[in-house]
Amino acid sequence: MGTRLLSGSVAALALGAACTLGSVASAQDTPSWCGPNEATLALLDGFGGNSWRIVTAEAGRQEAERCPSITEYFYADGQGDTQRAISDINSMAARGVDALVVFGDAGPAVLPALTNAYRSGAVVVPYRVLVGGEAGTNYTRFVGASFVDDGISWGNFIKEEFPDGANILFLSGPAGNSQGLEELEGMRQVLDDSYVFLNPDPFAVTNWDPSLTQQVLSAAIAQHDDIDVIVSDFGPSLVGALPVFENFDRSIPTLVTSDGNSLGCFWTENHENNPEFDLFTIETGTDNVRLAVQWAIAEATGGEAPDAEVFISSPFENSVTSDPNSVQCREDLPGAIYLSSGVPADRQAELVGN
Amino acid sequence: MADSTNIETARPMPMTGGFSLAKGFVTIVVSTIALIVLCYVFAPSAVTAGSLMGSLPFAAVLAIVGLGQMLVVQQGGFDLSVPGGVSLAVVIATHTANGNDAMLLDAVLFAFFCALVAGVLNGLMVAVFKLNAIVATIGMNALLFGAVFAVSGGVPRITTDLLAEIAGGRSFGVPHSVFFALGILALVSFVLKKTVAGRRFEAIGANPDMARAVGLRVELYEGAAYVIAQLLYCTAGILIAGITREPTAFQGNSLLLPSVAVVVLAGVSLLGGRGFPISVVIAAFFLNQLSQFALSIGVPYSAQTIVQALALVFGIGVYSINWTGRFRKTNQSSMEEENHGNQTA
Numbered sequence: 001m002g003t004r005l006l007s008g009s010v011a012a013l014a015l016g017a018a019c020t021l022g023s024v025a026s027a028q029d030t031p032s033w034c035g036p037n038e039a040t041l042a043l044l045d046g047f048g049g050n051s052w053r054i055v056t057a058e059a060g061r062q063e064a065e066r067c068p069s070i071t072e073y074f075y076a077d078g079q080g081d082t083q084r085a086i087s088d089i090n091s092m093a094a095r096g097v098d099a100l101v102v103f104g105d106a107g108p109a110v111l112p113a114l115t116n117a118y119r120s121g122a123v124v125v126p127y128r129v130l131v132g133g134e135a136g137t138n139y140t141r142f143v144g145a146s147f148v149d150d151g152i153s154w155g156n157f158i159k160e161e162f163p164d165g166a167n168i169l170f171l172s173g174p175a176g177n178s179q180g181l182e183e184l185e186g187m188r189q190v191l192d193d194s195y196v197f198l199n200p201d202p203f204a205v206t207n208w209d210p211s212l213t214q215q216v217l218s219a220a221i222a223q224h225d226d227i228d229v230i231v232s233d234f235g236p237s238l239v240g241a242l243p244v245f246e247n248f249d250r251s252i253p254t255l256v257t258s259d260g261n262s263l264g265c266f267w268t269e270n271h272e273n274n275p276e277f278d279l280f281t282i283e284t285g286t287d288n289v290r291l292a293v294q295w296a297i298a299e300a301t302g303g304e305a306p307d308a309e310v311f312i313s314s315p316f317e318n319s320v321t322s323d324p325n326s327v328q329c330r331e332d333l334p335g336a337i338y339l340s341s342g343v344p345a346d347r348q349a350e351l352v353g354n
Numbered sequence: 355m356a357d358s359t360n361i362e363t364a365r366p367m368p369m370t371g372g373f374s375l376a377k378g379f380v381t382i383v384v385s386t387i388a389l390i391v392l393c394y395v396f397a398p399s400a401v402t403a404g405s406l407m408g409s410l411p412f413a414a415v416l417a418i419v420g421l422g423q424m425l426v427v428q429q430g431g432f433d434l435s436v437p438g439g440v441s442l443a444v445v446i447a448t449h450t451a452n453g454n455d456a457m458l459l460d461a462v463l464f465a466f467f468c469a470l471v472a473g474v475l476n477g478l479m480v481a482v483f484k485l486n487a488i489v490a491t492i493g494m495n496a497l498l499f500g501a502v503f504a505v506s507g508g509v510p511r512i513t514t515d516l517l518a519e520i521a522g523g524r525s526f527g528v529p530h531s532v533f534f535a536l537g538i539l540a541l542v543s544f545v546l547k548k549t550v551a552g553r554r555f556e557a558i559g560a561n562p563d564m565a566r567a568v569g570l571r572v573e574l575y576e577g578a579a580y581v582i583a584q585l586l587y588c589t590a591g592i593l594i595a596g597i598t599r600e601p602t603a604f605q606g607n608s609l610l611l612p613s614v615a616v617v618v619l620a621g622v623s624l625l626g627g628r629g630f631p632i633s634v635v636i637a638a639f640f641l642n643q644l645s646q647f648a649l650s651i652g653v654p655y656s657a658q659t660i661v662q663a664l665a666l667v668f669g670i671g672v673y674s675i676n677w678t679g680r681f682r683k684t685n686q687s688s689m690e691e692e693n694h695g696n697q698t699a
Contacts, residue, residue, distance in 0.1 A: 054507070175654075200655075209602060209605075210598045211605060214597075218407075218646075219399070219400065219408075219649035219650050222400065222404055222405030222650065223652075236600060240598040240601070247407040336509050336510050336512075352507075
């Protein structure tokens with residue numbers, strides 16, 4: 001979206017002092033959502049302790065950096081502690097930070113703190129996790145991700161691959177999580193009754209934990225000898241579990257999920273021995289934060305509103321058609337990075353690799 | 355405090371010991387067989403070779419953790435640092451080695467060193483400074499998780515190929531982790547039942563006051579329980595790191611409750627005393643098979659959790675009934691026994 005003005009002169013200057021002028025280069029690349037009024041911005045994470053969150057925080061920081069009107073950028077990690085997350089929000093509001101972008105892991109528990117911050121005049125943008133309340137009353141705007149669209153993307157691929165129906169095993173995280181329910185809704189919009197879900201309704205519970213996933217999957221494989229497709233909303237957690245198929249002398253079936261370097265490399269290593277192992281992934285959504293940051297900055301600096309209101313993950317890898325990409329694997333980098341992310345892979349590796 | 359039941363059951367050695375052992379042992383064996391029959395009837399897929407290959411490694415891990423918890427429970431304690439101990443071993447085995455087979459030995463040794471330090475600290479706090487075991491070990495758990503974050507930053511890392519082969523591979527069609535569990539079972543059983551130190555350990559757990567009176571070094575044995583327990587958690591953690599290709603940094607969290615459950619199901623008194631290593635291992639298999647059964651018959655997740663909770667209640671129930679049976683047989687009610695019954699009910 002950004003207009004690349006003066007890139008030629010920047011390139012020339014960069015010859016002289018590449019490092020110091022990095023920020024100047026991005027300053028001259030001002031996007032439309034970055035308005036003229038100066039503001040400070042804070043990214044508040046409810047839990048920052050996994051690679052997905054680390055990459056997300058970096059994506060948020062990079063996005064804020066693109067706007068020269070942002071004079072100061074703060075980041076706080078609630079470390080999975082609701083009290084800490086609430087006090088982070090309160091202290092940022094008390095410091096007079098102009099815009100808060102909040103990953104409200106604790107859900108409605110952080111709403112009162114968000115409401116206070118909003119009423120004290122800050123721009124408050126919760127994203128991805130529903131916190132309850134209403135835009136305009138409790139916060140400025142909620143920037144969600146459309147998990148229904150994820151389900152639709154998956155459903156479309158399954159329909160293409162198995163036009164006459166298929167047996168599907170759908171794995172999601174903790175029992176009743178809204179992400180899994182929305183994804184199922186999306187798949188059901190596309191897939192008719194000839195597509196049978198083998199798992200208990202609405203999805204097999206894995207808590208996104210690789211060892212529980214492994215146990216759930218071995219039980220499911222033993223029970224059903226006709227699994228055509230496995231759908232999971234956290235692909236990398238399957239990597240430990242997929243070799244279970246070997247115990248049954250069966251090919252790994254088609255896998256429909258979100259991307260991760262470990263998964264891409266696993267496919268690269270194993271697809272030849274598993275003739276039915278096709279892979280389709282959507283972006284894992286580490287760039288959802290960018291849209292939230294854009295909205296927060298637009299509101300705080302008087303910039304133009306971004307086009308999108310909801311983040312939609314695009315398809316990322318397709319082992320059958322290679323459209324939009326063939327399966328990606330960077331063997332030299334850690335497994336816990338996401339090649340779909342806007343944060344360059346090497347930068348992710350630096351962050352994740354301690 | 356003075357627990358005559360435990361002293362009585364701790365006394366008989368091989369022959370008569372076999373009979374008194376039989377009750378707790380038989381209960382868990384009968385339950386396990388009943389469960390296997392149930393599986394054959396209602397969920398045959400849960401007992402196929404492929405399914406067992408997938409689930410046995412986790413039963414083995416639980417068995418090893420359970421044996422550690424058993425040693426602590428035998429000394430009348432509780433070890434709530436299981437999640438931290440296991441998770442730390444997992445992240446050290448994956449992060450320190452960092453996918454490099456050559457670094458694996460260093461990583462494993464470092465993991466055991468950390469476990470040793472944690473165990474010694476636990477032992478000092480509980481046995482020497484007489485802190486409440488629950489308070490001391492929950493504090494240690496928090497410390498261990500601090501170390502987990504320091505090592506890993508909470509980020510999972512892929513395990514090394516060598517460790518995946520050692521812990522997750524198979525020989526003669528049996529997962530390696532099962533051999534580890536059986537080896538550790540043999541070791542714990544032998545030391546506990548056939549060596550002087552092991553007999554003292556059980557006697558001290560049954561009645562520390564009496565043991566002190568006869569001149570045994572109570573603190574040393576009590577502290578040792580925590581040290582050995584940590585070493586066992588560490589072993590389990592390293593195995594998990596090999597079994598699960600990309601383990602999370604919090605892999606131990608789901609093991610705390612089951613580790614207590616298998617000890618209870620095996621009929622070990624929560625007041626301390628005699629240990630039943632074989633029963634603990636069978637109970638681990640039982641609990642694991644129970645969740646496979648629940649998964650295979652396709653009950654909702656909520657029901658699975660309830661089924662496991664019921665198994666725990668069943669274990670405690672059986673334990674009480676066992677006690678009542680003995681109570682009737684002796685047909686005498688000493689004050690101590692009555693206290694014991696009230697506390698366990």
